[in-house]
Structure formats: C-alpha cells, structure tokens
Amino acid sequence: MADPYQPRPPFAPWDRRELPGLFDVEESARRIGAYKWAEIKLFEALGGWVATVPELDVKMRLGTHCYKHAWHAELWHKRLPELREMNPDRLTKPANDAMVRFVEALTEPEVPERTIEKLVGVYRVFIPHFVAAYTFHKNNTSEITDAPTIRSLHFILQDEMDDWREGEMLLQSLIDTPEEVDRAAAHQARLEKLMVAAGGIAGPGTIGGSAIQAGGPNGSRTHAGGVA
Amino acid sequence: MRKFFPVEELARDQRFHQITMKDRMADPRSALGTATGERQRSNRLVPSRPDASQAARALMHGIFVGEIQALEGAGRTCHDFRTQGDAARRAQDEAHGADVDDVDDAVPFALKLDMARQAWDEARHVEISVKLSDWMGSEIGEFAENTVLFQAACSTDPILRLAGVNRALEGLAIDVFTTMKEFGGLAGDPFLEFCEDWMLADEVTHVKMGSDWLRKVTEHDPDRRKKALEFQSVVDKLFSYGGTRSDSQESPIGLARRFRELAGFTDTEVEEIAEVSLAALDERKAAVARMQAAAAVEHTLATN
Amino acid sequence: MPVSVSPRTFQFVHFDADLIERVATGLTGALGFDRPVAIEVDETTPLARVTVDLGDTVTIHVESGAFEDTRRPRHQSEQATAVSLGRVLLRARDRLVGGFGEAPADDQLTLAQRSAWEAYCAGRLERLGLAVNQQRFRYDFRNRHGFRDTADLAFERLWHSDGLTWGELAEISRSASADAA
Numbered sequence: 001m002a003d004p005y006q007p008r009p010p011f012a013p014w015d016r017r018e019l020p021g022l023f024d025v026e027e028s029a030r031r032i033g034a035y036k037w038a039e040i041k042l043f044e045a046l047g048g049w050v051a052t053v054p055e056l057d058v059k060m061r062l063g064t065h066c067y068k069h070a071w072h073a074e075l076w077h078k079r080l081p082e083l084r085e086m087n088p089d090r091l092t093k094p095a096n097d098a099m100v101r102f103v104e105a106l107t108e109p110e111v112p113e114r115t116i117e118k119l120v121g122v123y124r125v126f127i128p129h130f131v132a133a134y135t136f137h138k139n140n141t142s143e144i145t146d147a148p149t150i151r152s153l154h155f156i157l158q159d160e161m162d163d164w165r166e167g168e169m170l171l172q173s174l175i176d177t178p179e180e181v182d183r184a185a186a187h188q189a190r191l192e193k194l195m196v197a198a199g200g201i202a203g204p205g206t207i208g209g210s211a212i213q214a215g216g217p218n219g220s221r222t223h224a225g226g227v228a
Numbered sequence: 229m230r231k232f233f234p235v236e237e238l239a240r241d242q243r244f245h246q247i248t249m250k251d252r253m254a255d256p257r258s259a260l261g262t263a264t265g266e267r268q269r270s271n272r273l274v275p276s277r278p279d280a281s282q283a284a285r286a287l288m289h290g291i292f293v294g295e296i297q298a299l300e301g302a303g304r305t306c307h308d309f310r311t312q313g314d315a316a317r318r319a320q321d322e323a324h325g326a327d328v329d330d331v332d333d334a335v336p337f338a339l340k341l342d343m344a345r346q347a348w349d350e351a352r353h354v355e356i357s358v359k360l361s362d363w364m365g366s367e368i369g370e371f372a373e374n375t376v377l378f379q380a381a382c383s384t385d386p387i388l389r390l391a392g393v394n395r396a397l398e399g400l401a402i403d404v405f406t407t408m409k410e411f412g413g414l415a416g417d418p419f420l421e422f423c424e425d426w427m428l429a430d431e432v433t434h435v436k437m438g439s440d441w442l443r444k445v446t447e448h449d450p451d452r453r454k455k456a457l458e459f460q461s462v463v464d465k466l467f468s469y470g471g472t473r474s475d476s477q478e479s480p481i482g483l484a485r486r487f488r489e490l491a492g493f494t495d496t497e498v499e500e501i502a503e504v505s506l507a508a509l510d511e512r513k514a515a516v517a518r519m520q521a522a523a524a525v526e527h528t529l530a531t532n
Numbered sequence: 533m534p535v536s537v538s539p540r541t542f543q544f545v546h547f548d549a550d551l552i553e554r555v556a557t558g559l560t561g562a563l564g565f566d567r568p569v570a571i572e573v574d575e576t577t578p579l580a581r582v583t584v585d586l587g588d589t590v591t592i593h594v595e596s597g598a599f600e601d602t603r604r605p606r607h608q609s610e611q612a613t614a615v616s617l618g619r620v621l622l623r624a625r626d627r628l629v630g631g632f633g634e635a636p637a638d639d640q641l642t643l644a645q646r647s648a649w650e651a652y653c654a655g656r657l658e659r660l661g662l663a664v665n666q667q668r669f670r671y672d673f674r675n676r677h678g679f680r681d682t683a684d685l686a687f688e689r690l691w692h693s694d695g696l697t698w699g700e701l702a703e704i705s706r707s708a709s710a711d712a713a
Contacts, residue, residue: 045307048306059239
C-alpha cells in the first residue's frame with residue numbers, strides 16, 4: 001500500500017476542473033430565479049393539462065413529468081438562499097415580459113383535440129430551451145465555486161433529457177398525417193418566435209452570445225475564461 | 229387554460245363511459261337487503277364470496293378510474309391556485325378579472341410541490357391499476373366510471389380541495405386499498421397484495437399531507453378550518469356511496485382505522501366518518517326500499 | 533326448440549326480451565338442445581347469478597346483472613347475455629348428455645368446482661366463436677385453486693378440453709387445489 005503520509009497533489013491528475021466561471025453570485029442567482037419561475041410555470045401547466053388530454057398514456061406522462069419539474073423548482077428554491085438571496089420569491093420571476101407571453105401562449109391550448117399542441121409546446125420548445133439553458137450554465141459556471149449548482153444541473157438535465165425523449169416519442173406516435181405535421185410545426189414556430197423574443201429562459205444571454213460578451217443583462221460578468 | 233375545470237369535461241378516450249352519482253343512485257335495483265345465506269350476513273369483499281373475482285375486478289376498475297381522477301385533481305391543484313409570492317401570476321390573474329386580494333386563493337409553494345408529488349404518485353397508481361386490471365382479466369373502460377370523486381373533491385377553495393381530495397378521497401383510498409390488500413392476502417394473490425401495499429403507503433402519505441396542510445394553513449383561521457372539516461364530512465358521506473364503505477359487514481369495504489390514524493386522523497374524526505358512513509348505508513337502504521315499493525306499484529298498475 | 537323469455541317488458545332495466553330470445557335461440561341451436569328453454573329475468577337486483585332447473589323444459593333464472601352492460605348500468609349487453617347464457621346452457625347440456633351424473637347440484641358445488649366448470653364452459657364457448665376474456669376465467673380459477681403454475685396448467689387443460697366427464701373435471705380441480713394446499 002502507498003505511504004499515506006506521502007504528499008499528493010490536491011487535485012488528482014484526472015481532475016481537470018477549473019476555478020474560473022462566467023457567472024458571479026449575483027448573476028447565478030438571477031438565472032436560477034428565472035429557472036425556478038419557468039419550472040413552476042411548466043409544472044403548473046403539466047398538472048393542469050392532465051385533465052384535458054384524453055390519451056391515457058399522455059395523461060400519465062404529464063402527471064409524472066409534472067412532479068419532476070416541481071422538484072427542479074424546489075432545487076432552485078433551495079439554492080437561492082445559498083446565493084445570498086434570503087427572500088427567494090424576490091428573484092422567482094420571469095426573465096422579462098416576453099417570457100410571460102411565451103408561457104401564456106404555451107398554456108393556451110386546452111380542448112382535448114389539441115394534445116399535439118400541448119406536447120409540442122413542452123417537448124419541442126420549452127424543454128429543449130431548458131436543456132440549452134442548463135447546459136450552458138453547467139458548462140460555463142465555475143466548476144469549483146459553484147459545484148452545488150452543477151450538481152443540481154446534472155440531476156435536472158438527466159430528467160430533462162429523459163422527458164424530452166419521452167415527449168418526443170409521444171408526439172411522433174400522435175402525429176399521423178401531413179396536416180398534423182403542419183399543426184405541430186405551426187405551433188412550434190409560433191412559440192419559438194416568442195421564446196426568441198424572450199432571449200431564452202433566463203432572458204438574453206441565456207446561452208451566451210452577444211448579451212454575454214456585452215456584459216450580460218445585469219452588466220456584471222466574471223469572465224475569467226472559457227466562453228468569449 | 230381555464231383556472232377551474234368542470235367535471236363534465238374530464239377528457240377520456242372512447243373506451244370510457246362516465247356516469248354521475250345521480251345516475252347511480254337512480255338505479256332502483258339494489259344488492260342490499262336482498263341476498264340470502266352468507267351474503268345476508270356479510271357483503272364484505274372477501275375471497276369466500278361466490279362472486280369474489282367479479283367483485284374484485286369491478287372494484288379494481290373503480291380504483292383505476294378513481295386514480296385517474298385523483299391524478300387530475302392533484303394536477304389541477306398545481307395549476308388552479310396561485311403560489312404565494314408569485315407576482316407575475318398575480319398580475320396575470322388580475323388581468324383575467326380574478327380578485328387577487330382574495331388571499332385564500334394563494335397557496336404556499338411547498339403545498340404545490342406536495343400536490344405535484346401526489347400527481348406523480350397517482351400517475352403510478354394508474355399504471356399499477358392498469359397492470360392489475362389486466363392481471364385480473366378486466367379491460368379498460370369495462371365498467372362505468374363514476375365521476376363523483378373529481379366532482380365532489382375539486383372545490384375552488386384550496387383548503388376545501390385539500391379536505392375533499394386529500395382527506396376524503398384519499399381517505400377512501402386507504403379504506404379501499406386495505407380491503408383489497410387483505411383480499412389479495414387471503415386469496416394468495418401475490419401481485420394484488422404486493423401492489424396494494426405499496427399504493428396504501430402512498431395514500432397514507434397523501435392523507436397526511438392533507439392533514440398537515442389543513443392544520444398549517446388554517447392555523448390562525450378557525451372559521452376556515454371549521455368550514456373545511458364540514459366540507460370534508462359532506463364529501464365523506466358522499467364517498468360512502470350509500471354504504472359501500474362503512475364499519476358494517478353489509479358494506480363491501482371496511483373502514484381502515486389503523487391506517488387512518490397513521491395518516492393523521494384523530495380518533496374523533498374516525499368515529500365521525502364511521503357514523504356518516506353508517507348513516508349513508510341506512511339512507512341508501514331506505515331509498516332503495518322506497519324506489520322498489522314505488523316500482524312495484526307501477527308494475528301492478530301496468531299489468532292490471 | 534322454442535325459447536321463451538319473461539318478462540317481455542322491463543320496469544327497472546332497459547333490456548330487450550327479443551334480443552335475449554334471439555341470443556338464446558342461436559345458442560340452443562348451436563349446442564343441439566333437445567327441449568324448450570324458459571328464461572326468467574329478475575330485474576329487481578343488479579347481482580349476476582344465473583341458476584337453472586332441468587326438466588322437460590330447461591328453466592334459467594337470471595339476475596339482471598348477468599345481462600348488463602357494465603359500461604352502461606341498467607342497459608343490456610349482447611355479449612354479456614350470450615356469455616352468461618352460454619355458460620349455463622353448456623353446464624345444463626353437460627348434465628343432460630351424460631357423464632355428469634355424479635356432479636353435485638349447482639348450489640352444492642364448491643367454489644373451486646364451480647370455477648373449474650366455468651373454465652371448461654368458457655373455453656368451449658370461445659371455440660364456438662363467442663368473445664370470451666380468457667384471463668377473467670383464469671383469474672377466477674387462480675382465486676379458487678391458487679396462484680401457481682400447477683393451477684395454471686390445470687386451467688389450460690380445462691380450457692382446451694371437450695367431452696370431459698364430471699369425474700375428470702372434478703379430479704383436475706381437486707389435484708390443482710391439493711397442490712395449492
């Protein structure tokens with residue numbers, strides 16, 4: 001056995017985590033507040049839709065996914081005080097008014113004949129944007145200082161990818177005709193435009209780009225490496 | 229999407245046929261008081277009943293559709309009520325004409341998280357019920373779906389909804405699952421006993437959530453708590469289905485006193501439920517006697 | 533052979549006596565019945581028991597639940613009518629054609645014997661072309677004989693059999709139950 005008193009490097013050779021990150025505490029909290037708000041809106045919508053969809057398999061999936069997004073909201077709710085936001089409600093808000101309009105349009109379909117639209121909104125627009133926002137956050141925050149957020153992001157992204165796959169497969173099983181393809185595409189385009197106007201789930205700069213380079217929505221950047 | 233969802237619009241595929249409590253109670257036939265021999269002594273669902281398999285299948289289908297409605301109820305609670313502190317939703321509700329100063333309409337964030345968790349649990353229960361129904365030789369939609377659970381339980385007041393869904397509906401589920409678990413144990417059915425045991429654990433959790441939130445939210449509002457408990461009592465009586473669930477051996481489903489205690493019901497509350505259930509049984513028997521007498525007179529007049 | 537149904541009109545349920553008669557006539561023809569059949573429906577109860585008196589006329593007493601469409605309470609199901617009548621007519625025919633002389637009266641059958649006989653009847657009905665849910669009868673058989681492979685094998689044997697005697701049927705049921713014990 002190796003000598004336990006022999007000095008070893010604090011970071012093992014395979015541990016390539018870096019200290020620098022794109023977000024300071026304030027920006028991280030702002031983003032997480034926006035994520036929490038969006039996850040709440042999603043679990044509320046999924047829960048509300050359960051009664052409105054006649055397809056039994058979809059009904060059960062919506063109920064299951066409803067909880068997953070509630071749990072994501074709970075993770076973010078618990079993270080906020082750790083980021084110096086002692087009143088989590090203060091930051092639990094939409095990134096901007098366009099995001100509110102997106103959620104209103106997302107939740108507009110109600111009648112039982114519009115299951116395709118309901119699923120398109122969630123699984124072809126909202127969740128892909130969650131995946132993008134979370135992936136960007138995970139890949140750009142400090143791997144050491146913000147490890148608790150990264151851990152939550154790992155769990156959440158696993159859920160998002162699983163749910164995305166399930167939702168997409170449900171959609172493919174429901175879309176049978178060229179007309180239904182058009183319906184799905186039209187609704188997706190409508191929602192996507194609203195999401196573009198919002199700039200993503202956390203607003204402009206959700207996945208980097210010019211907003212980040214220009215200093216971001218809050219103008220505060222700790223851009224010590226990685227993305228530029 | 230509307231804030232509250234009417235029971236008549238619960239979405240189902242074409243296999244399902246829904247009936248209301250009114251339809252059910254309008255049936256002048258009754259299994260009560262007409263049986264002979266062993267059936268006269270007990271209607272409790274046990275394997276020794278000659279019709280045990282059919283009765284168990286029918287009850288399992290009732291569980292299945294009940295779970296769908298419970299899933300829908302929990303999901304609607306996630307959606308219908310504003311989260312305390314959600315300023316954006318408050319503005320949206322206000323834009324849609326809601327009275328946002330009505331603080332009773334907002335619920336704690338943690339309560340909604342519990343309801344979302346319950347939605348997942350109920351979705352699993354639907355899955356389990358489908359599998360068990362298949363195992364027992366039933367088909368989806370084989371029996372009429374009574375929509376009373378959603379109708380009675382889904383109040384527009386969040387605290388009344390908690391009392392209706394989490395304490396009355398889920399309380400009934402505790403009674404039903406206990407009966408089915410015992411049935412599975414006596415029959416030696418490994419799947420039935422196993423699954424009912426798991427579902428029972430979830431239901432106790434759901435009732436406890438309801439009990440805890442009811443106490444917490446109405447801590448400084450005794451009038452509201454009283455109103456919620458009164459509402460629950462009305463729903464409990466309705467959910468006794470004219471005596472289908474009570475302490476009496478004439479009822480197929482018994483009252484699961486121990487599990488109710490675990491779920492946060494006090495002894496007094498359990499006694500009250502026992503009383504309203506027995507009252508429902510007696511009322512149903514009297515109503516059936518009246519309907520049968522009236523029908524007999526009609527029949528005599530028609531044949532003379 | 534003639535089939536009669538009473539009552540002709542119903543007060544408590546939405547049943548059609550002509551439909552019952554038509555279904556029963558088809559079944560008695562397919563099963564080669566040699567004597568009249570009288571069907572008496574008790575519409576005052578939703579229970580689903582069906583009993584039979586064998587004589588020069590075969591009299592079948594049916595509680596309304598046996599013909600009911602469980603999707604739509606108080607309405608009739610043609611399929612339920614056919615399966616309920618088919619089972620009891622087959623049991624009656626078993627007794628009439630011989631080989632079942634030692635069988636106890638219907639109300640003296642044990643629950644296990646009854647479920648075994650039901651499985652034997654339902655299997656034959658399926659081969660006659662009726663829509664029968666096999667799993668439903670398997671579940672009842674398991675409830676009466678145990679949830680184990682040997683019970684399932686016994687069920688399969690009954691389901692696929694023709695021309696059993698009471699002695700053979702009772703032995704299949706007994707050995708399945710004995711194994712469970």
